[in-house]
Amino acid sequence: MTSDLWILHISIMVMLIIVAIMILRVRRLMAAIFLFGIFSLLMAMIYLLLAAPDVAMTEAAVGAGVSTVFLLAALSGLKRFEVSHHRHVIEHMVVAGAFFAAMIYAFTDLPVPGSVDNPANQNVSAYYLQHTQSEIGTPNVVTAVLASYRGYDTLGELFVIFTAATGVAAISRRGKKDA
Amino acid sequence: MPDLSILRVATKILMPFLFLFGFYVLFGGESSPGGGFQAGVVFAAAIILHRLVFGSGGRINILDSPKLLLLAAAGVAVYLGVGIAGMSGGNFLNYSVLHETPQNGQAIAIMLVESGVAITVAAAMIGIFLHLAEKGK
Numbered sequence: 001m002t003s004d005l006w007i008l009h010i011s012i013m014v015m016l017i018i019v020a021i022m023i024l025r026v027r028r029l030m031a032a033i034f035l036f037g038i039f040s041l042l043m044a045m046i047y048l049l050l051a052a053p054d055v056a057m058t059e060a061a062v063g064a065g066v067s068t069v070f071l072l073a074a075l076s077g078l079k080r081f082e083v084s085h086h087r088h089v090i091e092h093m094v095v096a097g098a099f100f101a102a103m104i105y106a107f108t109d110l111p112v113p114g115s116v117d118n119p120a121n122q123n124v125s126a127y128y129l130q131h132t133q134s135e136i137g138t139p140n141v142v143t144a145v146l147a148s149y150r151g152y153d154t155l156g157e158l159f160v161i162f163t164a165a166t167g168v169a170a171i172s173r174r175g176k177k178d179a
Numbered sequence: 180m181p182d183l184s185i186l187r188v189a190t191k192i193l194m195p196f197l198f199l200f201g202f203y204v205l206f207g208g209e210s211s212p213g214g215g216f217q218a219g220v221v222f223a224a225a226i227i228l229h230r231l232v233f234g235s236g237g238r239i240n241i242l243d244s245p246k247l248l249l250l251a252a253a254g255v256a257v258y259l260g261v262g263i264a265g266m267s268g269g270n271f272l273n274y275s276v277l278h279e280t281p282q283n284g285q286a287i288a289i290m291l292v293e294s295g296v297a298i299t300v301a302a303a304m305i306g307i308f309l310h311l312a313e314k315g316k
Binding site: 053057058061062065066070074077135137138139140142144146151152154155159162164165168169171172173 | 289
């Protein structure tokens with residue numbers, strides 16, 4: 001990576017690995033919940049370094065904000081606030097290590113991020129970038145793609161969120177009826 | 180029982196700014212990063228903050244479960260309404276036919292669509308949190 005901020009990239013990635021290991025090793029669930037919030041915040045910084053501010057804003061709001069509050073609210077309904085350590089650690093580490101090695105091997109074949117002749121920047125992406133100003137007129141290409149060019153997919157996402165709300169309401173109503 | 184006076188005063192002062200920031204993210208999504216999903220989460224965070232600090236006796240208690248489901252459905256209905264309104268001149272979700280110039284049609288439709296997304300996301304987040312908060316009691 002030839003960017004000037006490669007030290008920032010490396011240090012945030014090292015912090016991500018440390019936080020992930022801490023989430024697995026810590027015993028108190030409340031500490032694990034806060035570590036999840038820290039993980040989401042570090043991921044939001046990574047997205048910002050990869051020049052994706054919309055995704056970074058969503059990740060910071062949902063992951064480091066609302067999701068932490070949800071987990072804490074769910075924790076307040078539990079009876080046990082600590083977990084014991086796992087068994088079969090060696091088998092799990094072997095499987096995870098094999099998966100990690102496969103991912104590293106696949107990573108060497110990825111194109112350079114942001115390069116002009118990436119496969120992802122040809123065809124449809126090039127059309128969106130060239131025609132957003134003339135066809136849609138909004139400066140933000142991400143919003144133009146999300147809301148206009150791919151509006152049908154955003155409608156599907158909205159259906160998914162609405163289904164989640166309906167599911168939670170159904171569970172909540174059943175709990176009240178039994179009580 | 181901890182004393183929550185500072186939190187309550189600070190929350191009362193913060194709430195209008197949180198809503199203003201939510202609207203800023205929503206309507207600024209056309210020219211700067213933002214949009215419907217982020218704005219919905221910011222609105223939900225404001226309401227959740229009020230619920231955390233004031234408990235279930237606060238005055239935003241009118242948002243109970245049936246009304247929240249109605250709000251979520253209203254957001255989806257706005258999106259579908261914009262799509263069906265596009266069918267008057269073209270296909271479903273065709274925004275260009277909503278106004279004389281295609282670009283104005285796109286701008287109107289994108290604003291309505293993002294508002295619908297924000298309403299549904301906010302209602303869903305608040306509903307999930309209220310369910311989790313009730314369960315803990």
